[in-house]
Every structure is written in C-alpha cells, then in structure tokens.
Amino acid sequence: MxxxxxxxxxxxxxxxxxxxxxxxxxxxxxxxxxxxxxxxxxxxxxxxxxxxxLRRVPGLDGITVDDDGVMLGARVRWCDIEADARLAAACPLLAAAIPHVAHYQIRNRGTVGGSLAHADPAAELPAVALACAAEIVAQGPEGRRTIAADDFLVGPLTTALEPTELIVAVRFPPWPAGRHHGFAEFSRRKGDFAIVGVALFFDDADGAIAGATVVAFGIGDRPQRLAAAEEVLNGAAPSAELFARAAAAAADSVEPQTDIHADGDYRRALLATLLERTLAQSAGLASAS
Amino acid sequence: MSRPNAWIGSPVPRVEDERLVTGRGRFVGDLVPERLLHAVMLRSPQAHGSLRSIDAGAARDLPGVVAVFTAADVGAAGAVPLIPQRQHALPEGEAYRQPVIAVDKVRYVGEPVAVVIAEDPAIAEDALELIEVDIDPLPPVADHVAADSDAALLFEAAGSNRIAVLRARAGDADAAFAAADYTRRAQFGIQRHTALPMEPRGLCATFDPASGRLVLYGATKVPYYNRRALAGMLGLDIAAVDLIEVDVGGGFGARGEIYPEDFLVPFAAMRLGAAVRWIEDRREHLSACNHAREFHADLEIACRRDGTVLALRGRVDADLGAYARTNGFTPPRNVVQFMPGPYRIDHVAIDGHLLVTNKTPAGTYRGPGRFETSFFCERLFDMAAHDLGIDPVAFRRRNLLRKDELPRPFPGIVGVDAATELDNGDYAFVFQRCLDDFGWTEKAALQGRLIDGRYHGIAVASFIEGGGGAPRENARITVEADGGVAVDVGSSAIGQGLATVLSQIAADALGLPMSAVTLRHGSTTLVTEGFGSNHSRSTVMGGSAILVAAEALLAELRTVAAAELGGAATDVRIADGVVHGAAGQRPLSAFAGLSVERTYHNTKYTYSYGTHAAHVAVDPRTGHVEVIDYVTVEDVGRVINPATLHGQVIGAVVQGLGSVFLEHLVYDETGQLLTGSLADYLVPTATDVPRIRGVSLGLERCPNNPLGAKGAGEGGLIATGGVIANAVAAALRSFGVEPNHLPLSPPRVWRLIQEARRRQATPHETGQGAA
Amino acid sequence: MTTARITLTINGTATTLDVPVRMTLADALREKARLTGTHVACEHGVCGACTVLVDGLAVRSCLMLAVQADGAAVTTVEGLARDGALSPLQAAFRDHHALQCGFCTPGILTTMHALLTAEPDADEARIRDVLSGNLCRCTGYLPIVEAVLAARDAYRAPDGGPEAAR
Structure with missing residues (x-):
C-alpha cells in the first residue's frame, strides 16, 4: 500500500x-x-x-471571530477548533460537531479545507457548512470567488471547485443569540463516519419555532436540507408530538442509500429517531424514547 | 527445591515487555539482511475464472524490478506444489488443495497469480499495475446455497462443491426425537470474519547458493511442521532449511500456517540467490489470510417436559471458501463434534457439509467450532426453556454435566478417528460462581424491562475449551557458564507471553530464580522436533516437556555431582543454583555444558471450562445494543500466571464482542470482497468495551499432564455469541425476537424488532411444535 | 522532484535523511532512520500503530509524507525511555500487563504520552476516547486504560512534565 x-x-x-x-x-x-x-x-x-x-503557504491557518461571523482558514485543524474557546458561542453548531470527527491523531492533522474538498457525504463539516449557509472562499488563476456551501457540495467526493482552485477559507455567518442547535450522529463505532447524522438549529419567536434548519448527512450523495421537517417545525411550538411529526416528515422525504453498513430502510428509520431526539434535546425537552 | 512453586501461580511481569515497550521488539518487517529484495503479490481481481495468460513484460522492464514469477516459472502443469492439509486431513480434501500460485483457474479474489520482486516495495507495487492478466470469467459460486446446488463448480475434476459430509453421532437421535415431549427446530447463521492479528503476516527468506541453505524468518505457530512441508515443496533436504521465529504480532489461529506466500517467498530467494522479504499489507491481509466462522445451521432440539435435553440433530453448512487449506477442516469438525459442550446430551446426529465457494479460504480462529456451537446450542436452550416455561438458569443446571459424570466422551465422527473426552471439572460450581459474581438474583428483576427507552436483558452460558493438543513436545535444558540455564522448547510464541509462562515453570522445576532462565522457542534450530502453538497447547505441552526435561537434568546433575563430591546420587541436593554433595558443594556453573533434551508425549486433550453472564440494554429504535456488564468465570486446572491469563480472558471476550456485533467480511453476489479496509472491517475499539470481570480458577488439576494445567486463552471468546444473543432475546422478550444470526449489528436488531412487530400484528406461526 | 533531503530532529537528535517524496514518515523512520519501533499495521490511517509525535502532537505517521516532516521534531517510541530506564508510562504498561503481542504498543504509548503531557488529569472517559484511535487485538483495552490511569501521577509531578517525560 x-x-x-x-x-x-x-x-x-x-x-x-x-x-x-x-x-x-x-x-x-x-x-x-x-x-x-x-x-x-x-x-x-x-x-x-x-x-x-500547502504547509508553508502563509495566511491559511487563522481563526477569525468578529461581527461578520467565524472565518476558518483552510489549514485550520480540528484540534485548533477544539482548542478555540470562542467558537462555543460564535458557532455552537460547529463546536458541537467537531468532536465527532474521526480520532485524536486525525484531529491533530486533519484540516477544514481538506474535509470540504474531499466532500465525504458522511462527514461532519460539510453538513455543518450546509446548515449554516457557510461560504467557501476559493482562489484560482482567475482570482478569488465565494461559493455557497449548497452550491459547493455537488455530490459524493465532488465539489464545485475547479481543478486549479484552492480553498482558502470557509466563512460562517453570525450566530444570533438565543438560537437553539443540535448535532448528533450514529455510527457503528465512535469516530467512524456516520451512518446517519443530523445538524440543526432554530430560533425562538415568541414561543414558536422560526427559521428551522435541518440537515441530514450520511444518507445520500451529499448532506441535504430536510425542507419537509423544517415546514412542520416553523411556526409551531416545541413539543414532543411536534418533533415526532417533523421526524416522520423528514423520514418520508428521503431515499437513503444502502451500503455494507446499513440498508436504506434502516437509515430512514434511524434518521427519524435521531432527528426526534436531537430536536427534543435542542429544545430542552426531555428526550423522547 | 528451596522454593517449591515460587513462580507458578504468581502474576510476575512478563519477560517480553521491556523490549516491546521501548521499541526494541524484533518483528519480521524489522529485518534487513544483506542484498534485500522485496516481494509483492499480484492477486486475482476476479472471484472465478479461467486464467488465460499473464503478460509481465512491461513490469519486468520497469527499472528496479528484478523478476516477475508466475505459475509457469514455478513448475510445469501439474508440478506446481499444493498447500498440504496439516491438520484433520480428509482423503476427500486432496482434490481441493490450493496450488501455491494460480495455474489455470482463479477461485477467489486475492488468489496469488504472480510475484514481483523489486529493489523497493513501492516500485514492486508500481510493477503490479503493468502486468496484464487475462481471465475468462466463470459463474461465481457466491455462497453456500449456490455451492450446494453444484450448478457451477470450482473443481470440475472433483465433480462437486461438497468436499465431504462429517457425521457426528452419539446414541440414537431419531429415536429420542420420536419419543420426546417437545422439539423445536431453528436456523442459525454466523458471518464470515477473521482473526485479524495487528501485525499482518510477513516472511523474510535468505538463501545461500553456495551451501544451499535456506533460512525463513517470520515463522510461528508450527515451524517444525512447516519446515518439513516446505522443504519437500521446494525440493530441499530438510536439514538445509531452518525456520526462525522472531517477535510475532498476534496469531489467534490464522498466522503461521502454510500459505501460498510461504512457498513463493523462499522460492524467489532461491531463484535469485538473494534475500527476499514480503510484508503483507492490510488490504491484502483481508483477502489473503484465512477467513473463519461462516456456518449456516438448521438444528433441532428434543427435550422432556421438565427441560431435560434428550437430543440434538440437524445439518450445518461450512462455507470454507475456495480451497481446503492447512486446517480448514478443523472448524467444521469441531462444530459437529462439540455441539453438546458441557451439557449432557446423549443423542446427537449432526451432519456437517463442507462446501467450497469463490471466497478466501477459511481456517481456524480462536475457539474454532466452540464459538459456533456455543452460539447455536445456547440459543436453542433459551428458546426451549422459554417454550417450556422453565427458567434459563434452572434449564442449564439440569443439563450441565455433574462432576461424577466425568470423564465423558464426545460424540464420534463416522469414519474419522476423532475420539476425545471431557477430562474433569466441577461445571456446576463454576456456573454458580459466575451467577454469584454477576449478581444474577438482583439483576433478574431487570429481565425484559423498559428503562429510559431501552430494554434490559441478562443471560448466562457455559462453555468448554479444548486444549493441550497432542501428540508431543520437546524441550532441552542446558546449564550455562554463568550458572543459569538455557531452555529451548518446540512451542511457539504468538504474542501470548509464552516466554514468561514457560520461564516460570522452568524456574520452579529447577529451583532457580526466573532471571537465571533464558527461554528460547519456536525456531527449528533449537530442538530436534517441535509441535508449536495451536489448540491452546503451548503452556500445557511445552510446560510439561520442560518439567520432564528438568527432572532428567536434575537426575543427571545428581549422578555427576555424586561422582565428584562423593556419596550417592540420591544424597545430592540442588537448591538456589548450588549443588550440595556429601563432600562439599559446587555452583551450578561448574556443570556448564550439561544438557538434556526430552520429549513429553500425550494422547489426551485438556478441557478447561467456564460460564459467562451478560447484561445488555437494547435501544429498540436504533437497534443499538450496549453491554452493561460482563462476567466470565473459568477453571483452567492450574493457573501458571494469573496476570497473563487474565489478559487472555479479557482480550478474548473483546474479540468475541467483535464477532457478535461488528466483524463481517462482506461479499457481493459476484464474489467481490466489499470490506477491503479497516474502515469497513470493524473491530472493537476502546470506546466499545464494557467493564469485563474475568475470574480464572485452578479448582482441580488436570489429570492428563504432569503440570496439571489445561489449555486456556480461547474460553473468553467461546461463549460470547450465545450469551449476548440470549441477553438480547431476553431484553426483547415482549417482541418475541429470536436473534439467531450474527452479527447483531444495529440494522439487524432493528429489523428483527420490525419483523416481530409485524408478526404480532398478524398472530399465528410461532415456528415451534410440541410433539 | 521525486527524492528529497530532509532534516528533522528525531528523539532529540538532528537527522538528515534522503527520502523518495512518496515515502511516508512511517516508512522513513523505519527504513531510513532504522527506528523500527514505529510499526505499520494498516497504512491507511485507521489502526494507530504508527503514531508518533510531530512537534508534540500525536499523528499517524502513515498519513504523513516524510517530506512533510522536514524541519519538524519527531518523537518515536524509542524516544520515550529516560536514561535507559522505562518511562513511568512504559513501566505502567509492563506492570499492568497492558500489552501482549506488543505490535500496537508503540503507537499506543506515543498517543497516551501525548495525551497525558497535554492533559495529565484525563479521566477514564477521555482516555478511552483518545485510545479509540488505536486498535489492539490482544488486550481488550482494559489493562491499557488501567496503565494510563496509573501513569497520570508521573505527568502531574513537577519533574514529570513534557520535557522530563520525553
């Protein structure tokens, strides 16, 4: 080898x-x-x-936190994110997701840019980037451009990056105060790629859910927004019953893949379970069974 | 002796460890002989096909490539050596042996078709991409069902994919079934998996053309057998061949057998008059090293209404992969013969069908046949106990063999010399001890309960472990000039702490400190004959050989010392490295050079035994099973080193949990192996392991060897399948789930629950029949 | 370029190696620096046997090219012992029977050394979490966890910091 x-x-x-x-x-x-x-x-x-x-290229390893949100240089490593105490407030979904990435030794070398460019459909960062509507900053011979995560993630191990372009950074928009979030994944062993994962957040508008954003990963070619679940959630008050309905709607809206680790039916059911539990957790409700 | 048994029974630190924790171990990949060349194997990308041609011209032309060998280089048609049946050979197996390199057909993905020798392993891999192999595809025999149909044949000349049927028989099973109050039939399956030692296999051969001497490093398990066999295959005199054992990164049954590479690497060294090293990489390991465990069973149990098991009958299909390898028949043989385990089952009729398929050949893995039978039978017991309304603990108590029923023979195998009997033990005592340590009575209240979204279940299962494999073992003890002794033994180390355990035995036998003992093992240069490490035999057989040799050495010392120091030999006393005679004393070093070699013969196997208990919680929505508590209690006759034994037990349980939950070599319908990396072939990690409590007892010495010890190290694995599956069944009792197929992956458990729910929605068909 | 000359510090000693650029750090340590304590057991970044410290961080040396370590400080298992004596972590592994075949052990020792150097108070859950990046087939992990827990004191002691425990 x-x-x-x-x-x-x-x-x-x-x-x-x-x-x-x-x-x-x-x-x-x-x-x-x-x-x-x-x-x-x-x-x-x-x-x-x-x-x-790229190890000697300057300017790729910074983490910036300001009013515009969070900017991660392409060469920022998972261990850098874990060590940066600002991120728990500046982008809590990101902070919640990164401890799920692979194992200790990998987290000491694996980078943000590498993960995005690799675009594994079961990886954490692409899912979080999609949920947060992050922007990927790329530079090529023609100059610099910004690509929305949704446009960037094309398919399995496929991105909108030109072969001659490099990822320079990824930018996460500001995180409003009071926003609820949840991140969960189910894998055969800790540190493995997720069989199913969910990344989500929603805001509280006078007791009702607003701006619900639900992303699933590990179920298809790329992480995907679950509009069916978001529709059920938006405008409704958090409750176990609501979350069960949103989870069911989400499950009905997907056609998950089958591979050696799990079949599509299982993934669909698992997505519903994970989503229902994660919603309950993020809303501060006792987790449903 | 001034300190009888000072070392045996003591948890002394291992003599191997200082070297291994400082990076000074010497594994085969660490060896760099002069003029070293590197071998890589070109392996078949297809499961089944006719091998039309191999064009290696471009590969041979690549700078750095020294040679490319194919079957044509190894021998004329019909002259390519075949891998021998080392153990539990069957005459029917002869037609299914594997050529050391594919000749006219390929029969599994991973089968060697060419060998590249280059100055650098990376260049050798570059050359692989330049070799053009033309294979005409043939219909793949993808599983045991396809094999059984004989629609497509792996071996046209043999005429069938069924190598043989092994029939185990005791009593009159059909009559017992006809008269039974209750019978139940069920189907079971165990997935293909493998031993997966952390160090992949490796070999390093040196050949001196002038002297004709071949030395093969990286041997283990059975170096003496392999020397004999390889010498024959390579056309060398046995005296011209030595196999050398260096540090070994785990065996578990798979490492150390004769594989194609064991011939091809020394063959290349001989052809080139150079040193050739081959280090198996992990990808090829998964398709080249022995697979194990794939059995499909259709079994039936007959009981009295009171839960007395009367009889077992049925059929077991063994998916042996593409060839009959060195020990391929051992697992199915054990499956048919050891079905009763530690239980009193008088009537047995089990037919084991040995089938070839287009997959990597199978061999032994820790607890061969025992893991499988324990899973099948313990599941049947819990199904029967539930049907009959009997507590599973009471059910087992009723059927466990009593102390006074031992020894007791196992069922025989028709037409095969396979007689063996359980030796001694107090099965009921160990069973109770396990229940007590586990806290069965307190935990019983959890049975089937739903707590915080998870169902809890507990189960208990007993096992036997065969060990101390015959026929004999050799040891030589030599007094050294420094007053210590060198102990050479035919046993092999596979990472189990052999040198420590055997040093303890030698030190006690000679009344010396352990530091005075230098233990050497494995290599064929050490003793005249050796039998190695398989079948949990190295401590029992190697240790007994050391005892016999030590006794002889002491007798010799007494005779020699009496002549020098006066008095009778019986008056000579030897203690703490000093020899005391009538007219004075001499240090042991005065007798340097004194050396004896002895052979210990044994025809009887040892049977350690024990009981496992487990507590699980099942998440019905994800199918995830958490093992909350696990207790194992075993009796090994006599404990030599409680710390190394405990390590074996815990390690074996965790391997078993891998077998139960994670490990699966998945093939598709074309015979392609889909689990070609460690990201797909999953073994347990530190976050998967529950607290495991292991207790090892030396209740009563084994009567079958002077050491009194029984083979151990496999038992921790053996009962894992049965006890976990039964705990899951108990947890999910309200659904009526019967987990009869491994692995119990989350998708499988989830699906079982879905199916049970559908069954409950439409009642009827329970699959049982009260006769 | 397809070969390169790199200079790195290995276990405190400045070392210059000529390596093919495609050679992994693991192979360079083993074949070029002849430090064979670093083992390769999967070569695709799953098993952890090849873990070494690069500039103080535990990394898989099969997932790094040797050329990428140019200028770095590398610590291998051979660099853990102090003055010829076992380090407290190594001694704890022996005392707790935390190894059997010993093939995965170098990578586990280096990983746990890095962990305890950075987090001497790591609890059992943290140790297991980090250890989950290393596969061991013999021990069942529990004796390793015991050994690491026992070794923590040495990393907390005033003379047991990263320097002394190297």
Whole structure:
C-alpha cells in the first residue's frame, strides 16, 4: 500500500501554489493535513503527478471571530477548533460537531479545507457548512470567488471547485443569540463516519419555532436540507408530538442509500429517531424514547 | 527445591515487555539482511475464472524490478506444489488443495497469480499495475446455497462443491426425537470474519547458493511442521532449511500456517540467490489470510417436559471458501463434534457439509467450532426453556454435566478417528460462581424491562475449551557458564507471553530464580522436533516437556555431582543454583555444558471450562445494543500466571464482542470482497468495551499432564455469541425476537424488532411444535 | 522532484535523511532512520500503530509524507525511555500487563504520552476516547486504560512534565 510515484513541491505563497497546480493540467493535487488524501494514495485511488504541499503557504491557518461571523482558514485543524474557546458561542453548531470527527491523531492533522474538498457525504463539516449557509472562499488563476456551501457540495467526493482552485477559507455567518442547535450522529463505532447524522438549529419567536434548519448527512450523495421537517417545525411550538411529526416528515422525504453498513430502510428509520431526539434535546425537552 | 512453586501461580511481569515497550521488539518487517529484495503479490481481481495468460513484460522492464514469477516459472502443469492439509486431513480434501500460485483457474479474489520482486516495495507495487492478466470469467459460486446446488463448480475434476459430509453421532437421535415431549427446530447463521492479528503476516527468506541453505524468518505457530512441508515443496533436504521465529504480532489461529506466500517467498530467494522479504499489507491481509466462522445451521432440539435435553440433530453448512487449506477442516469438525459442550446430551446426529465457494479460504480462529456451537446450542436452550416455561438458569443446571459424570466422551465422527473426552471439572460450581459474581438474583428483576427507552436483558452460558493438543513436545535444558540455564522448547510464541509462562515453570522445576532462565522457542534450530502453538497447547505441552526435561537434568546433575563430591546420587541436593554433595558443594556453573533434551508425549486433550453472564440494554429504535456488564468465570486446572491469563480472558471476550456485533467480511453476489479496509472491517475499539470481570480458577488439576494445567486463552471468546444473543432475546422478550444470526449489528436488531412487530400484528406461526 | 533531503530532529537528535517524496514518515523512520519501533499495521490511517509525535502532537505517521516532516521534531517510541530506564508510562504498561503481542504498543504509548503531557488529569472517559484511535487485538483495552490511569501521577509531578517525560 505504497503511494504511487509523484513529484512534490512546497511553495511559500498562495500565488505560487496556484500557479504550480494550474501548470499541471489538473493532475496536481494540493495536500495539507493529508488525512483524506493519504489513504487514497495508499489505495492508489488517486494518482496525481504533483503534490503541492500547502504547509508553508502563509495566511491559511487563522481563526477569525468578529461581527461578520467565524472565518476558518483552510489549514485550520480540528484540534485548533477544539482548542478555540470562542467558537462555543460564535458557532455552537460547529463546536458541537467537531468532536465527532474521526480520532485524536486525525484531529491533530486533519484540516477544514481538506474535509470540504474531499466532500465525504458522511462527514461532519460539510453538513455543518450546509446548515449554516457557510461560504467557501476559493482562489484560482482567475482570482478569488465565494461559493455557497449548497452550491459547493455537488455530490459524493465532488465539489464545485475547479481543478486549479484552492480553498482558502470557509466563512460562517453570525450566530444570533438565543438560537437553539443540535448535532448528533450514529455510527457503528465512535469516530467512524456516520451512518446517519443530523445538524440543526432554530430560533425562538415568541414561543414558536422560526427559521428551522435541518440537515441530514450520511444518507445520500451529499448532506441535504430536510425542507419537509423544517415546514412542520416553523411556526409551531416545541413539543414532543411536534418533533415526532417533523421526524416522520423528514423520514418520508428521503431515499437513503444502502451500503455494507446499513440498508436504506434502516437509515430512514434511524434518521427519524435521531432527528426526534436531537430536536427534543435542542429544545430542552426531555428526550423522547 | 528451596522454593517449591515460587513462580507458578504468581502474576510476575512478563519477560517480553521491556523490549516491546521501548521499541526494541524484533518483528519480521524489522529485518534487513544483506542484498534485500522485496516481494509483492499480484492477486486475482476476479472471484472465478479461467486464467488465460499473464503478460509481465512491461513490469519486468520497469527499472528496479528484478523478476516477475508466475505459475509457469514455478513448475510445469501439474508440478506446481499444493498447500498440504496439516491438520484433520480428509482423503476427500486432496482434490481441493490450493496450488501455491494460480495455474489455470482463479477461485477467489486475492488468489496469488504472480510475484514481483523489486529493489523497493513501492516500485514492486508500481510493477503490479503493468502486468496484464487475462481471465475468462466463470459463474461465481457466491455462497453456500449456490455451492450446494453444484450448478457451477470450482473443481470440475472433483465433480462437486461438497468436499465431504462429517457425521457426528452419539446414541440414537431419531429415536429420542420420536419419543420426546417437545422439539423445536431453528436456523442459525454466523458471518464470515477473521482473526485479524495487528501485525499482518510477513516472511523474510535468505538463501545461500553456495551451501544451499535456506533460512525463513517470520515463522510461528508450527515451524517444525512447516519446515518439513516446505522443504519437500521446494525440493530441499530438510536439514538445509531452518525456520526462525522472531517477535510475532498476534496469531489467534490464522498466522503461521502454510500459505501460498510461504512457498513463493523462499522460492524467489532461491531463484535469485538473494534475500527476499514480503510484508503483507492490510488490504491484502483481508483477502489473503484465512477467513473463519461462516456456518449456516438448521438444528433441532428434543427435550422432556421438565427441560431435560434428550437430543440434538440437524445439518450445518461450512462455507470454507475456495480451497481446503492447512486446517480448514478443523472448524467444521469441531462444530459437529462439540455441539453438546458441557451439557449432557446423549443423542446427537449432526451432519456437517463442507462446501467450497469463490471466497478466501477459511481456517481456524480462536475457539474454532466452540464459538459456533456455543452460539447455536445456547440459543436453542433459551428458546426451549422459554417454550417450556422453565427458567434459563434452572434449564442449564439440569443439563450441565455433574462432576461424577466425568470423564465423558464426545460424540464420534463416522469414519474419522476423532475420539476425545471431557477430562474433569466441577461445571456446576463454576456456573454458580459466575451467577454469584454477576449478581444474577438482583439483576433478574431487570429481565425484559423498559428503562429510559431501552430494554434490559441478562443471560448466562457455559462453555468448554479444548486444549493441550497432542501428540508431543520437546524441550532441552542446558546449564550455562554463568550458572543459569538455557531452555529451548518446540512451542511457539504468538504474542501470548509464552516466554514468561514457560520461564516460570522452568524456574520452579529447577529451583532457580526466573532471571537465571533464558527461554528460547519456536525456531527449528533449537530442538530436534517441535509441535508449536495451536489448540491452546503451548503452556500445557511445552510446560510439561520442560518439567520432564528438568527432572532428567536434575537426575543427571545428581549422578555427576555424586561422582565428584562423593556419596550417592540420591544424597545430592540442588537448591538456589548450588549443588550440595556429601563432600562439599559446587555452583551450578561448574556443570556448564550439561544438557538434556526430552520429549513429553500425550494422547489426551485438556478441557478447561467456564460460564459467562451478560447484561445488555437494547435501544429498540436504533437497534443499538450496549453491554452493561460482563462476567466470565473459568477453571483452567492450574493457573501458571494469573496476570497473563487474565489478559487472555479479557482480550478474548473483546474479540468475541467483535464477532457478535461488528466483524463481517462482506461479499457481493459476484464474489467481490466489499470490506477491503479497516474502515469497513470493524473491530472493537476502546470506546466499545464494557467493564469485563474475568475470574480464572485452578479448582482441580488436570489429570492428563504432569503440570496439571489445561489449555486456556480461547474460553473468553467461546461463549460470547450465545450469551449476548440470549441477553438480547431476553431484553426483547415482549417482541418475541429470536436473534439467531450474527452479527447483531444495529440494522439487524432493528429489523428483527420490525419483523416481530409485524408478526404480532398478524398472530399465528410461532415456528415451534410440541410433539 | 521525486527524492528529497530532509532534516528533522528525531528523539532529540538532528537527522538528515534522503527520502523518495512518496515515502511516508512511517516508512522513513523505519527504513531510513532504522527506528523500527514505529510499526505499520494498516497504512491507511485507521489502526494507530504508527503514531508518533510531530512537534508534540500525536499523528499517524502513515498519513504523513516524510517530506512533510522536514524541519519538524519527531518523537518515536524509542524516544520515550529516560536514561535507559522505562518511562513511568512504559513501566505502567509492563506492570499492568497492558500489552501482549506488543505490535500496537508503540503507537499506543506515543498517543497516551501525548495525551497525558497535554492533559495529565484525563479521566477514564477521555482516555478511552483518545485510545479509540488505536486498535489492539490482544488486550481488550482494559489493562491499557488501567496503565494510563496509573501513569497520570508521573505527568502531574513537577519533574514529570513534557520535557522530563520525553
């Protein structure tokens, strides 16, 4: 399981990195933490002619928290997010999700940009980015552009990123005070990719739910908003009965995939259970059974 | 002896550990002989097909590639060596043996079709991509049902996918069934899984063309057998071949057998006159190392109304994969023979059908046949007990063998020399001890209760573990110049702390401190003959051989010392490394060079035994099962090192929990292995493991060996399937769920509940029949 | 470039290695630096056997190219012992029978060393959570958890900080 042959470059500026990638006709791949790319190289599922190591590119590892929300540089690692005490208030959904990412050693090297570019349909960050309507900042030979998470996540391991573009950062909008959130996933073992996961939040408008946003992941090609559940929730007062109805609506609205870990019917039922429980938890209700 | 038994029974730290915790272990992948070349295997990407041609021209031309070997290089048609049946061979198995490299057909994904030798392992892998293999696909035999139909054949010449039928018989099962108050029939299944030692396999061969001497590093388990067999396959004199054991990263039954690579690596070394190393990677391990455990059973139990089990009968299908490998018949043989376990079942008729399919060949995994039979029978017992309205504890008490019923023979196998009997033990005592330690009486109130959204259940199951495999083992003890002794033994270490345990035995036998004992094992250079480590035999057989050799050495010392120091040999006293005679004393070092080698013979197996109890909570909406408490109590006759034994017990239980909940080698209908990484083949991690309480007793010494010990180390795994499945069934009693197929993954448990709910909505059909 | 010269500090010693750029840090440590205590058991980032410390953080050395460690400080299992004596963590593993075959042990020792250095008060749940990134097939993990709990004191002691325990 040795990686295939490739060239290696370690540029010291973003422009140089983009230039290197552009000059290799899409056969070059950037590497940062490598926690998704290295296994693909070991299985020879990826065969780039050039690896462009981003570790010396300045300006990619910052976490900014201000009135505009949270900005994570592409090379921010999971352990950096866990260590940043500001994020629990600035983006609590993100803070709740990241401890579910893989294992300790992976969290010490895995990066935000790597996870987004890899776009595993069962991964946590793409789901949180979709729920929060985060924006991915990408830069290529043509310059910089901003891509909404919903547009960015195209399919399994597929994004809207051009082969010559690099992710520079991801921006999460400000998190209003009083917003309720919940994050849960069910996996065979702790640290495994989720069989089903949910990321959600809603606001409280005089005792009624407003702006409900519900995202499921692990059930299809990419994380997906569950509009059916959101419709049930919006405008209604939180209750166990409401949450059960929202969960049922969500389950009815999806066609989850079957793989070796779980069949589609199970995933649908599991989604309903997870969603009902997570809603109850986020609303401060005693969890239904 | 001044300190009889100072070491045996004591939890001494392991002599292996200092080396291993500092990174100074020496595993086969750490060896770098001179002029080292690297081997990688090209493996069949198809499950079943005719091998038309292999074009390795481009691979041979790649810089850094030294050679590419295919079957044509190994031998003419019909001359490619076949992997031998090492253990529990059957004449019918001969036609199903595996060529060491695919000749005209491929029969499983992962079967070696070519070997690349290169200066660098990465370059060797590059070369794999350049080899063109032309395979004409044949219809895959994807499972035991397809195999049974014989619609497509793996071995056309053999004429059937059924290698043989093993028939275990005791009493008259059909008559017992005809007369029984109650019978019940059920179908069971255990998924294909594997031992998965943490160190993948590896071999390093050196060959000296001048002397013709071949040395193969990385051997373990049965190096002496493998030397004999490989010498024959390679056309070498046995004296020209040595197998050397270095540190071994786990065995559990799978490592150390003769696999294709065990021939191909030394073959390449001989051809090239160089050192060749092959380190199995994890992806190939999953399709190349022995699989295990896939059994499908259709069984029936007959009882009296009072819960007395009268008879068992039925059919078990063993999915052995594509070939009859070295020990492929051991698990099915054990399944048919050991079905009664520690219980009194007088009438048995079990037919085991040995079937080939287009999957990786199967072999033994810790507790072969015992895990399977324990699962089948303990499930049947709880189903019967429930039908008859009898408490599962009372049901087992009634049927466990009493002390005065031992020894007791197991059912025989028709036409096979398989006689063996349970030795001794107090099954009821250990059963009660387990219930007491578990707190059965207090926990019984939880049975089937719904608490905070989860159903709770408890269960208990007993097991037997065979050990101390015959026929014999050798040990040599040599007095060293420093006053210590070197102990060489034919047993092998597979990471179980063998050197520690055998050093304890040797130190006690000779009245020496453990630090005076240097223990060497495994390698074929050490003693004239050895039998290795399988069937929980290394402590019993190696330890007994050391006892016999120590006795002989002491006798020899007395004779020699009497001649030098006067008096009769019987007057010589040896203690603390000093030899006292009538006219003075000498340090042991004065007798340096004195050496004896002895053989311990044994025809009888040992049977340790025990009971497991478990408490689970089941989330009916996710199907998740949490193990809340787990207790195992076993009697191993005599405990040599309680700490290493306890480690074996806990480790085995956790492996068993992997078998029950997680581990599954999944194939699709075309014979492709879908679980090709450790992200898909799931083994337990630290967050999956409950508190496990393990108690190991030495109640009564085993009568069948001078050490008094019984083989141990597998028992922790054996009862896990039965006890967990029964606890889940008990938790979900209100649904009438019968978890008869493993693994109990969340989707499976959830589906069982859904099906039960549908059944409850439409009553009738309970699947049982009171005769 | 397809080969590179890298300079890194391994267990306190500055080391220069010539490595193919595709070589993992794990293979470079084993084959080039001849530090074979770091084991590879899956090569795809699941088992944790190859864990080493890179600039103080526990990482899987099979998921990192050797060239990416250029300029870094790497600690392997060989670097844990002090003055030829077992470190408190290593001694605890021996005393608690926290290993059997010992193949996964180097990666577990380095991971737990990193954990206790950063979090000497890690409780059992935290230890299990971090340990879940390392597979062990022999011990069933419980003796490892016991050993790590027992070793915590040494990391809390004034002389037992990251420097001394390296």
């Amino acid at each position: 040795k990686p295939p042959p490739f060239d290696y470059a370690c540029p010291t500026s973003l422009a140089e990195a983009i230039d290197l990638i552009a000059r290799h006709d899409g056969d070059a791949k950037p590497i940062a933490g490598g926690q998704s790319l290295m296994p693909m190289l070991a299985f020879r599922l990826a065969a780039p002619t050039l690896l462009v190591d």
